[in-house]
Amino acid sequence: MGNFLKKDFFLDHDIPCFKLNDKSTKKVTEFYKISPFPNYKDTDDKSTILEKGNKNLLAVQFKKNIGYQKNVLEVGCGTGQLSIYFSIGTNNNIVGLDPTIDSLKLAHKFSKKNRINNINFVNADIFDDVLADSFFDFIWCSGVLHHTKDPYGAFKIIIKSLKKDGYLLIGLYNKIGRIRTMIRKFLYKLFGIHVLNILDPTLKNLKKDSEERKAWIRDQYIHPIESLHTLDEVLEWFNKNNIDYVNSIPSCDFEGQNKNLFIKESKGTFYSRVVNQISMIFNSLGSDGGLFVVIGKKNG
Ligand SMILES: C[S@@+](CC[C@H](N)C(=O)[O-])C[C@H]1O[C@@H](n2cnc3c(N)ncnc32)[C@H](O)[C@@H]1O
Known part of the structure; x- marks a missing residue:
């Protein structure tokens, strides 16, 4: 894999690391140190992680759309289970980035033990902006930005490392759905x-x-940092940064099918977006924490 880092690092347990400086990120890492998320069971191996990943329909679709020989980044990978799921059975190069070294050590230990070689972990804060520009074909960042001090600032940094025509998936807590x-x-x-x-x-x-x-x-x-967002907010982030809206869960439009999240759908209207976010309260999205997901494609 080419060099996916643009800044100097030091190694800890073979993991490239960057010194954490930001106070709020340190607070978050202290939080996850106590209870790494999600944790491994003693019985976990390649097949259980594959099985778990295959139950996550969004992850299945994402992995299928990645295809082969691609550079894939998971931002805020925690203990790396999803990154590991993306790497199993493919020749893609996966990078998992997280500021919590304790979580990454679990990820690293698991991948070494199970001889998964097409994966690298990086111990860094998004705000340290350490990833090479225009390097990744796919970026997954779910459940992360709303735990940072500046979600939009973090978004702008992440998309720098996305190639032109590359895809980005972000998952955030929804202001209505949560x-x-x-x-x-x-x-x-x-x-x-x-x-x-x-x-x-x-x-x-x-x-x-x-x-x-x-x-x-x-x-x-009991998370120390948490913010709530809307579809319109993310559409504005996309608009300002040359990212084309592709699809979302819930859909922006009443006609949205969500059959293949990489097929472009309509942005709908302000009214349809509000109604679809209200409907989250009454379906599994709302009962499961109110996370909404938006996919975009880099246009320039
Ligand atoms: C709720 S966990 C989600 C983990 C994983 N993405 C998932 O969905 O299972 C949030 C993750 O975001 C990471 N995180 C929080 N602030 C971050 C930052 N500033 N830069 C990178 N990752 C961050 C945390 O360390 C933690 O692993």
Whole structure:
């Protein structure tokens, strides 16, 4: 793989590292150090990660559309499970970037143990802007920007490393679609954990006292930095930065099919976008944390 880093680094456990300077990113890394997200089970191997990835329909579509011999970046990869999923069975070059070294050490250990060689991890903060310009064909950044001090600033840095005609997927907490979680968060502060055991649908599917459960509660309800966004906000980010809107979940338009997220759909109207975001409250997107996803293609 060519050099995907444009700045000097030092190595820790063979992982290229950059010294963290930013106060809010340090706060976030302290948070994930306690409960790396998502964690590995002792029984995890290539086949369980593949199986887990194949249950994530969005990840399946993304991987299928990547094809072969591409440079792929996951920003905020945490413990690298998704990056590893993207690398298994392909000749693509995958890079996973995250500021939490403890999470990356788990990712690195797993990939070495399972002899996955087409993957590299980088310990860096988005704001340090360490990635080579116009290098990646595909970028996945989901569940990350809303945990930074400046989501739009972070977005502008990320897209520098995307090639022309390259695709970008971003996933953010939705201002409307996350209402159910915000209500649970408020009740949790008042009444404690019992409320979550009853009201959080994701927790119902996770084993009691499991690490996954603890990581989910911390991530959803006690994160130190969190912001909420809308489809219109992201469309404006795209507009200002020469990124063409391709598709989204939920759709921007009433006619949206979401069958193949790499096929261009209409942006709809302000009204259709608001209605589709309201509908998140009542479907699985809203019950699962209110994350919405937008895909764009770099145009220049
Ligand atoms: C909720 S986790 C999501 C992990 C993974 N993307 C997923 O969806 O499972 C948020 C991740 O964003 C990373 N993150 C937070 N601030 C960041 C920053 N400034 N630069 C890069 N990554 C960051 C955290 O370290 C953490 O791994």
